[in-house]
Amino acid sequence: MDMRPIGVFDSGLGGLTAVRSLRQILPEENLIYFGDTARVPYGGRARETLLKYARQDVRFLRSFDLKAILVACGTVSTTSLSTLRSENELPIVGVVEPSCQRALTVTKNKRVGIIATLASIRSGAYEAALRRMDPEVEVISRSCPLFVPLVENGRIEPGDVVIETVAREYLEPMRDEGIDTLILGCTHYPLLTKIISHVMGPDVTLVSAGEESAFELKRLLKAEGLRADESRQGEAEFYVSDRVEDFERIASLFLQEDLRHTARRIDIDQY
Amino acid sequence: MDMRPIGVFDSGLGGLTAVRSLRQILPEENLIYFGDTARVPYGGRARETLLKYARQDVRFLRSFDLKAILVACGTVSTTSLSTLRSENELPIVGVVEPSCQRALTVTKNKRVGIIATLASIRSGAYEAALRRMDPEVEVISRSCPLFVPLVENGRIEPGDVVIETVAREYLEPMRDEGIDTLILGCTHYPLLTKIISHVMGPDVTLVSAGEESAFELKRLLKAEGLRADESRQGEAEFYVSDRVEDFERIASLFLQEDLRHTARRIDIDQY
Numbered sequence: 001m002d003m004r005p006i007g008v009f010d011s012g013l014g015g016l017t018a019v020r021s022l023r024q025i026l027p028e029e030n031l032i033y034f035g036d037t038a039r040v041p042y043g044g045r046a047r048e049t050l051l052k053y054a055r056q057d058v059r060f061l062r063s064f065d066l067k068a069i070l071v072a073c074g075t076v077s078t079t080s081l082s083t084l085r086s087e088n089e090l091p092i093v094g095v096v097e098p099s100c101q102r103a104l105t106v107t108k109n110k111r112v113g114i115i116a117t118l119a120s121i122r123s124g125a126y127e128a129a130l131r132r133m134d135p136e137v138e139v140i141s142r143s144c145p146l147f148v149p150l151v152e153n154g155r156i157e158p159g160d161v162v163i164e165t166v167a168r169e170y171l172e173p174m175r176d177e178g179i180d181t182l183i184l185g186c187t188h189y190p191l192l193t194k195i196i197s198h199v200m201g202p203d204v205t206l207v208s209a210g211e212e213s214a215f216e217l218k219r220l221l222k223a224e225g226l227r228a229d230e231s232r233q234g235e236a237e238f239y240v241s242d243r244v245e246d247f248e249r250i251a252s253l254f255l256q257e258d259l260r261h262t263a264r265r266i267d268i269d270q271y
Numbered sequence: 272m273d274m275r276p277i278g279v280f281d282s283g284l285g286g287l288t289a290v291r292s293l294r295q296i297l298p299e300e301n302l303i304y305f306g307d308t309a310r311v312p313y314g315g316r317a318r319e320t321l322l323k324y325a326r327q328d329v330r331f332l333r334s335f336d337l338k339a340i341l342v343a344c345g346t347v348s349t350t351s352l353s354t355l356r357s358e359n360e361l362p363i364v365g366v367v368e369p370s371c372q373r374a375l376t377v378t379k380n381k382r383v384g385i386i387a388t389l390a391s392i393r394s395g396a397y398e399a400a401l402r403r404m405d406p407e408v409e410v411i412s413r414s415c416p417l418f419v420p421l422v423e424n425g426r427i428e429p430g431d432v433v434i435e436t437v438a439r440e441y442l443e444p445m446r447d448e449g450i451d452t453l454i455l456g457c458t459h460y461p462l463l464t465k466i467i468s469h470v471m472g473p474d475v476t477l478v479s480a481g482e483e484s485a486f487e488l489k490r491l492l493k494a495e496g497l498r499a500d501e502s503r504q505g506e507a508e509f510y511v512s513d514r515v516e517d518f519e520r521i522a523s524l525f526l527q528e529d530l531r532h533t534a535r536r537i538d539i540d541q542y
Contacts, residue, residue: 038316038317038320039310045309045513045514046309046513046514049309049513145420145423145424146420146421146424146426148420149416149417149419149420150417152416153416153417155417161432161433161436162432162433162436162437165432165433165436166433242316242317242320243316243317265317
């Protein structure tokens with residue numbers, strides 16, 4: 001048994017959907033979450049900028065004695081993960097490989113869709129991972145740059161013409177290409193599950209990158225004998241790099257729990 | 272005559288709409304533009320973070336020998352302008368006071384609306400400036416957080432149900448309050464002039480903060496004998512803090528000219 005916490009980070013608060021999955025899948029683990037809200041969004045930034053930010057995020061988290069890190073940021077997972085792994089000896093799980101593995105298990109017609117931020121799609125990392133695991137898979141990818149601001153403004157409910165119009169524009173061409181599996185490659189997107197399911201129809205299976213990463217982390221902790229005492233209830237601490245005033249409202253949105261969390265603010269430039 | 276350039280900065284590329292106004296109003300002046308694209312958006316950030324960023328932006332611009340600075344960023348103008356002025360001896364024009372002055376000149380019923388980013392509205396700076404200039408004015412203010420991402424994704428044309436729906440939600444309540452003047456307090460918003468005019472109707476005058484700042488700068492340069500030779504054609508240089516690849520496409524959108532500009536990238540953390 002290992003009672004040390006798991007570190008989780010994302011560019012902003014979207015990674016809290018991964019925290020939600022971790023609390024369901026590994027309820028006994030302690031979690032330390034860092035959201036780089038002063039520098040969000042990472043989505044459109046240059047590769048060197050992303051690596052610099054990711055290194056700082058990891059250095060901050062490692063100021064705690066951690067047993068593992070979940071990179072809940074799709075953009076960092078697709079651009080910087082191998083470098084972070086080579087520089088840190090503890091297990092680091094990203095959001096790309098677990099969801100690709102799951103998508104290849106689920107698909108029947110080997111036509112897999114992937115939606116994510118512009119930087120993640122540009123990096124080609126999902127496509128490369130899918131092809132490496134199965135050279136015969138056909139991948140249809142699409143960046144959905146308006147999904148993040150729409151989610152953050154609470155436009156997630158069926159019946160909202162704004163999110164429904166944008167979702168149809170992004171997703172109908174993918175549906176018409178005949179995919180049977182769609183990877184949600186950004187932590188914000190699970191909040192749009194109802195909207196996305198409605199456009200894609202019942203024959204397309206959605207795979208949430210954050211959830212699959214939580215399952216992967218569970219396998220990894222078990223294999224390495226790092227799990228916490230399963231009879232206990234884990235706790236979570238939250239850190240951000242910008243104003244904490246809105247944290248409670250937004251955290252409730254992403255965690256889908258009506259809880260009263262507080263976040264502490266840190267200066268990420270110090271790391 | 273003073274041939275030194277004018278510095279202009281914004282959190283991202285939205286400030287290029289102010290460059291467009293400057294090129295129309297002061298075509299003989301040389302301009303140096305800096306867009307802090309690595310840290311955009313400033314809109315939701317904490318006051319200390321904004322001041323730190325603004326100081327770095329000014330330090331970079333002042334690595335050139337400038338005669339004046341236009342702060343094209345509404346958020347910086349509303350939170351950090353007096354500090355920047357106290358720390359720099361050259362004239363610095365923001366986007367708040369000139370547009371407030373203009374709105375008070377234009378309004379007949381003394382009911383003035385202001386739309387801007389969340390941070391600008393929260394700061395109360397437009398409201399405070401308007402009331403200081405005319406204690407009897409009634410101010411109706413509203414943050415429009417989805418306008419910036421929608422503009423940046425090119426959703427600016429009449430007939431687009433997404434931008435039209437969002438604009439109606441933000442603006443109809445303001446129209447129903449009976450304002451006759453509306454300040455566009457964010458550099459992105461002039462690109463939505465057609466959409467906003469359509470919702471507000473012909474009886475509401477729109478005041479563009481960037482354009483009024485260009486007029487104010489013209490008055491100031493004239494008063495202090497700092498204008499360039501009016502027979503010449505000024506030039507513009509562009510700097511950004513993140514990837515330059517998309518600059519040409521986005522610059523064409525904001526400048527509303529089909530020109531081939533290149534931007535150079537600088538590391539703003541060095542300033």
